[in-house]
Amino acid sequence: MIVRIMGEGQVRVADSHLTELNRLDDELLAEMESGDGPGFRRTLGALLEAVRRLGEPLADDSLEPSELILPSADATLEDVRAMLSDDGLIPSGTPD
Template sequence: MIVRIMGEGQLDVADGHFAELNALDDELLAELESGDEEGFRRTLGALLDAVRRLGAPLPDEVLEPSELILPGQDASLGEVKEMLSDDGLIPG
């Protein structure tokens, strides 16, 4: 799966890592719904770190369609809420 982190670039993340990322996404969604800014910051950082750790960066000159777009580390709670679907940032 090609994942874009806004402001950073694209990474190719194997589908086998989807469960780990989805667990972090569920935690992030709960923190967004409760307005827990501190938890939101911590979990967003953990989600982005996991994508960076599990994914292989695509070269800057390669532009593939992103199957998933994640906010950058500095995104606000409101900005992330606008990006959400019913399933969170990561569908499924």
């Protein structure tokens, strides 16, 4: 799966890692719904770090279609709310 982190580029992440990413996404969604700003910031950082750690960066000149788009590390709670679907940033229908 190709994941774009806004402002950083694209990363190829194996489908086998989606369970871990979905866990972080669920936590992020719960923190957003409860208005937990510090928790939101911590979990967003953990989600982005997991994508970077588990994925393989694509070349800057590569233009693959992104299956997921994640916000940048400095995105606000409001920015991320605007990007969310009912399932969070990572739809639960995504294969794992």
